Amino acid sequence: MAAGTALLYDEEMTKYKLLWVDPACKIEVPERLTVSHEALVRTGLAARCVSIAVREATDEEILLVHSEEYLEAVKKTPYMTLEDLMAFTQQYGDVYFHPNIYHCAKLAVGATLQLVDSVMTGRVRNGIALVRPPGHHSQKSAASGFCIFNNVAIGARYAMQKYGAKRVLIVDWDVHHGQGVQYCFEDDPNVLYFSWHRYEHQNFWPNLRESDYDSVGKEKGAGFNINVPWNKVGMENSDYLAVFFHVLLPVAYEFCPDLVLVSAGFDSAIGDPEGKMCATPDIFAHLTHLLMNLAGGKLCAVLEGGYNLTSLAQSVCQTVQTLLGDPAPLPADLGGPCESVLKSIHCVRSAHKQYWSCLKYTADLPASELSAKSLKVAEQKTGNEPEAQEQRSPEEIVWPEPPKRLCPPVRTAVALPEGVACPDACKRCSSAEAPSSLVLNRIRGDFFKESEDKVTLTALCDLIALLERMAKNEVRNGLALVQDVSMAMVCVMQHAPTSLTNRVLLVCVGDGCVPTRITEDGKTLLVHISSTEAQGQKSKHCVPVCLRKGCSDVAGFMQAVLGLLLPLGYEYNPGLVLLVRMPGSGVCESVWQQLAGLLQGLAQGHTLVLMQENETASAGPTASALLGSPAPMLGLLGNLLSEDLEALETLRNTLQADWKLLQHQKVEEA
Numbered sequence: 116m117a118a119g120t121a122l123l124y125d126e127e128m129t130k131y132k133l134l135w136v137d138p139a140c141k142i143e144v145p146e147r148l149t150v151s152h153e154a155l156v157r158t159g160l161a162a163r164c165v166s167i168a169v170r171e172a173t174d175e176e177i178l179l180v181h182s183e184e185y186l187e188a189v190k191k192t193p194y195m196t197l198e199d200l201m202a203f204t205q206q207y208g209d210v211y212f213h214p215n216i217y218h219c220a221k222l223a224v225g226a227t228l229q230l231v232d233s234v235m236t237g238r239v240r241n242g243i244a245l246v247r248p249p250g251h252h253s254q255k256s257a258a259s260g261f262c263i264f265n266n267v268a269i270g271a272r273y274a275m276q277k278y279g280a281k282r283v284l285i286v287d288w289d290v291h292h293g294q295g296v297q298y299c300f301e302d303d304p305n306v307l308y309f310s311w312h313r314y315e316h317q318n319f320w321p322n323l324r325e326s327d328y329d330s331v332g333k334e335k336g337a338g339f340n341i342n343v344p345w346n347k348v349g350m351e352n353s354d355y356l357a358v359f360f361h362v363l364l365p366v367a368y369e370f371c372p373d374l375v376l377v378s379a380g381f382d383s384a385i386g387d388p389e390g391k392m393c394a395t396p397d398i399f400a401h402l403t404h405l406l407m408n409l410a411g412g413k414l415c416a417v418l419e420g421g422y423n424l425t426s427l428a429q430s431v432c433q434t435v436q437t438l439l440g441d442p443a444p445l446p447a448d449l450g451g452p453c454e455s456v457l458k459s460i461h462c463v464r465s466a467h468k469q470y471w472s473c474l475k476y477t478a479d480l481p482a483s484e485l486s487a488k489s490l491k492v493a494e495q496k497t498g499n500e501p502e503a504q505e506q507r508s509p510e511e512i513v514w515p516e517p518p519k520r521l522c523p524p525v526r527t528a529v530a531l532p533e534g535v536a537c538p539d540a541c542k543r544c545s546s547a548e549a550p551s552s553l554v555l556n557r558i559r560g561d562f563f564k565e566s567e568d569k570v571t572l573t574a575l576c577d578l579i580a581l582l583e584r585m586a587k588n589e590v591r592n593g594l595a596l597v598q599d600v601s602m603a604m605v606c607v608m609q610h611a612p613t614s615l616t617n618r619v620l621l622v623c624v625g626d627g628c629v630p631t632r633i634t635e636d637g638k639t640l641l642v643h644i645s646s647t648e649a650q651g652q653k654s655k656h657c658v659p660v661c662l663r664k665g666c667s668d669v670a671g672f673m674q675a676v677l678g679l680l681l682p683l684g685y686e687y688n689p690g691l692v693l694l695v696r697m698p699g700s701g702v703c704e705s706v707w708q709q710l711a712g713l714l715q716g717l718a719q720g721h722t723l724v725l726m727q728e729n730e731t732a733s734a735g736p737t738a739s740a741l742l743g744s745p746a747p748m749l750g751l752l753g754n755l756l757s758e759d760l761e762a763l764e765t766l767r768n769t770l771q772a773d774w775k776l777l778q779h780q781k782v783e784e785a
């Protein structure tokens with residue numbers, strides 16, 4: 116299993132800049148690279164990465180995307196006078212040339228390809244290339260938007276040609292539309308391009324009609340181009356996560372890529388003069404985490420934009436720290452997507468429902484939205500005051516430093532019955548440090564009136580001891596094989612430190628009943644995925660999900676996780692995630708590992724897995740997920756059972772009144 120995070124950076128790429136006056140280009144400065152790299156060095160993150168040398172791309176590699184005449188023309192720029200450079204630049208938009216930019220553009224492509232090499236060969240698991248000039252706007256025969264060669268598009272073609280990658284996912288979280296990437300792959304079903312971007316109904320650069328949600332790809336590529344337009348500024352963390360949960364992740368898992376490339380532009384962060392958004396740098400920790408179980412963890416992030424030097428550096432650090440496997444920060448006080456984003460999500464899902472089975476049950480667009488004209492007029496007429504921040508200059512906008520993300524010394528502790536081997540790299544939590552006799556007596560009092568079952572009592576004490584170490588941040592997460600998961604659940608809720616259990620996300624997988632006193636204590640959000648219709652009452656904090664084929668239904672299970680469990684979990688923001696595998700759940704191992712991986716984005720990674728002690732075969736795979744190994748790829752997901760999908764849709768529509776992050780479409784008012 117590949118491990119390690121690559122970091123590619125070379126100060127040579129800082130050695131070009133704007134040589135004349137051009138207001139459109141002055142934000143693209145060399146300091147963008149130096150502040151990013153210096154922040155990684157200062158925080159100690161750079162030292163934890165595997166430094167990979169950059170190189171120049173060859174002509175052949177550049178020609179994977181660009182035309183010969185364009186390459187030949189760019190080759191002449193190093194020898195041009197200032198006047199010639201300005202004249203040469205005139206033919207393109209919002210970009211500038213410099214005698215050294217061709218050299219740097221070859222290094223940016225070369226760095227990207229070195230990153231792809233190191234990930235595809237397994238030398239590292241994932242990585243980031245800090246490059247300039249950026250790439251996602253450049254086209255076959257044109258420079259555009261500070262871009263000379265399309266780094267990520269060349270990287271995708273290179274991965275398919277050299278390594279036989281079948282399906283490449285490109286996630287472009289830069290605040291601008293990477294039209295260059297869209298043009299490159301719009302007829303290619305092997306490259307799924309996803310981009311969100313400031314659009315404002317075509318009023319924002321590059322002002323293209325084809326950047327809207329209805330550009331879904333062409334011919335064989337139909338369905339493989341996803342555009343999410345931001346028609347307002349001031350988008351927040353909730354907006355970004357809503358798009359991940361209700362658009363990108365369901366489709367990405369259905370696509371099942373061999374490689375994930377991220378066009379990592381950080382002008383979508385707060386303080387950026389281009390984006391004018393309000394999402395905070397720590398959101399990139401979550402966006403990165405949510406992509407890290409795709410493609411067996413093979414993720415290459417390539418820098419695109421980002422012009423506020425403070426939020427850029429913070430966002431780069433948040434991204435790298437997550438690539439390195441550190442716990443994500445708490446997703447603090449999330450709400451739901453704003454009205455404008457709800458429309459965009461609904462429009463995108465509607466445009467793509469014919470291509471992706473996970474979107475099949477998207478409600479039709481309300482009539483009001485169908486006539487886009489009225490939509491535009493409506494939005495412009497209301498012309499809600501541009502976000503307050505627009506009045507302030509980008510420099511005046513302030514936001515809190517991202518919270519420190521401490522890494523507990525022990526990643527995974529296990530409480531196992533005698534005779535069960537401790538999985539590699541895990542730390543056994545023995546009852547030697549048994550909890551205080553007070554707790555011991557309370558447990559005994561709770562569960563063992565008369566016949567004291569020494570073995571079970573010891574096992575429960577191990578469990579509580581593990582949780583006490585988790586509460587002290589000595590341990591990040593844990594696995595316990597117990598005799599009776601229901602008893603263990605109750606014991607955890609009753610006796611674990613309240614710092615963990617004052618808000619517990621309880622995820623139960625498989626048939627079986629969950630002790631009602633757990634769901635009535637008001638400290639728990641229960642999501643129970645099983646094959647049986649809910650007997651108990653559905654409530655805001657008790658969410659039964661029924662899969663007719665049971666938990667062995669990979670496609671249905673993943674859609675329930677991505678489109679329901681995760682949004683609930685992020686909005687609930689628990690202090691502990693209690694993941695319980697009910698006896699005979701039938702859940703398949705790799706789906707179980709995906710779930711255990713994805714849930715670690717919550718509660719600063721404080722996940723406790725409870726399983727029946729006879730499931731020793733699953734102890735290894737579960738431990739590897741808890742240790743941060745990427746879950747195996749699920750393969751092409753089978754067809755989703757319509758009735759399950761419909762039931763899921765109904766459940767979300769019912770719950771969205773209480774859980775705003777479930778919102779994903781305007782359900783026509785009855």
Ligand SMILES: COCC(O)(O)CCCCCNCCCN
Pocket residue numbers: 138139140209249250251252260261262289290291292320380382419420421
């Ligand atoms: C891959 O390039 C990264 C990028 O997407 O950030 C480039 C943005 C070009 C923005 C061009 N208009 C600037 C207008 C100045 N007010």
Ligand SMILES: [Zn+2]
Pocket residue numbers: 289290291380382389419420421
């Ligand atoms: Zn950008």
